[in-house]
Amino acid sequence: MYIGIDVGKVKHVAGFVSTTLLERHQRFEACPALAFENSREGFRALVERIQSLAPLEHCFILMEKTGHYHLALQQYLQECDLPVYTIHVQTRSAGMLKTDKRDALGLANTLYNQLQLGIQVADETHLVRRAEPPTAASAQLKGLIRHRYELVRESTQRKNKLTAICDEIFPELTTVLKDPNLPTALTLHEKFPTPHAIATASLMALQEARGYTRTLPDSKLLELQRLAAGSIGTKDVIRQRGLVLEQGQLITELRLLQEHIGQLESEIKTIVAQAREGKILLSMGIGQIQAATIIATIGSILNFPNAGTLKSYFGWAPMREQTGTTFDRSHLTSRGSRTMRQMMFLIVASITRQETEWAYLC
CATH class of the missing domain: 1.10.287.4070 (Helix Hairpins)
Known part of the structure; x- marks a missing residue:
């Protein structure tokens, strides 16, 4: 069962898509949906509806990153051991019917296509990513x-x-x-x-x-x-x-x-000094505030499947643009977290001034 949730400030809408539901309704727009309040009772109603359709261990949920409105629901679902995926806010084609139900079912269909059918996307902003709970620090x-x-x-x-x-x-x-x-x-x-x-x-x-x-x-x-x-x-x-x-x-x-x-x-320095990931970053010559920014930004290292995705999120992944033989250049990606792009420049500038192995590489 693949569930897309259109997040709102007061009310959310969940859409349900599965192979069985698609066989029954033919189109994902005709699959069932549920509107529920942004409250503890509403979250419980969502989980009860999910349990009536499929076992929780067979369910996957997708939400857009809409500021802070999705965080409470995401935390509740993760506490219920439901796998939660996130995606960047999607733009809609001009003239397309706009309803919360359609948006929720569209998210569910996107999750179904990528996880169930294995369809690849060319635009990384359309890629769903597993959201891991942040560490305590x-x-x-x-x-x-x-x-x-x-x-x-x-x-x-x-x-x-x-x-x-x-x-x-x-x-x-x-x-x-x-x-x-x-x-x-x-x-x-x-x-x-x-x-x-x-x-x-x-x-x-x-x-x-x-x-x-x-x-x-x-x-x-x-x-x-x-x-x-x-x-x-x-x-x-x-x-x-x-x-x-x-x-x-x-x-x-x-x-x-x-x-x-x-x-x-x-307070920040105290938390960093006591955290395991903080001790690792401090041992590399990174300052306490800089280490705290890294820990707070990534949430959990499990959110990044490899070093390349982490570098891209930090804005330090190379991007190459080439057209025939007349245009060929490389530059750092403009994607990722703006805060981390700024902090990485400060970290590099600080480390290269210290007597460390990193200074000799520059």
């Missing part, structure tokens, strides 16, 4: 890595805005402090938000704002005051007032984001 890290990625992106946005404000209020600051978003620079921005405030402040007040860091000696503080006295930053008082208010809020938001990123990274 992967299940823990997936949400943490995604949240860290979002926080880092938001942190970068705040830094860019703060740099833009600094360029408008006090552009000469970067001649003394190369990075206007360092902790020392942010403290100075908070206590002395305008060049006039810096220029008129006492040296003792600047020293207190500086703290105990050695990157900003007294000579640089005096140079900062001299530059502030002749700054070309905006002199519009109304504009300055708005920029100072925005700058203060951005600094508060940035510090909160950095605090949360630090908490996430601490």
